[in-house]
Amino acid sequence: MQNIAHDQSDTISQLNSFLRGELSAAETYRLALERLEQSEFRPSLVQCTRSHEERARLLTEAILGRGGEPADSSGAWGSLVRMIERSAAAISESAAITVLEEGEDHGRDDYLRDLDNLEPSARQLVEFAILPEQRRTHDTIKAVKRSLS
Numbered sequence: 001m002q003n004i005a006h007d008q009s010d011t012i013s014q015l016n017s018f019l020r021g022e023l024s025a026a027e028t029y030r031l032a033l034e035r036l037e038q039s040e041f042r043p044s045l046v047q048c049t050r051s052h053e054e055r056a057r058l059l060t061e062a063i064l065g066r067g068g069e070p071a072d073s074s075g076a077w078g079s080l081v082r083m084i085e086r087s088a089a090a091i092s093e094s095a096a097i098t099v100l101e102e103g104e105d106h107g108r109d110d111y112l113r114d115l116d117n118l119e120p121s122a123r124q125l126v127e128f129a130i131l132p133e134q135r136r137t138h139d140t141i142k143a144v145k146r147s148l149s
Contacts, residue, residue: 012068022056024074
């Protein structure tokens, strides 16, 4: 019984780590959108923002469903958020997209690295609902970056 509680606690902790990343990703996209009001890529960035917000919602539900307390602040993308905030209001489109791509790389790598730290039902959620969306937003930003080159 102790092992099951330990697994549950580890899973909640890992889900919260993923949640902090998603909260930060959504925040970073919102900041980029503020800076890139005239960008032709705005619809793609809005779509990516919504995807990260939806993933945060799914992770929050999974944490609550396991009796955990969901994180409410950003994680690994936090330094990227701060970089955009410190940047001049006229941050270049290319620089903003580069920051977003780095965040997408980081998010994808986190999910892939830490998937095995989850109990089976949480792993299924990440594998089949969250990771495909992560790959989609990653591919979207890569395509936007290619368009800028």
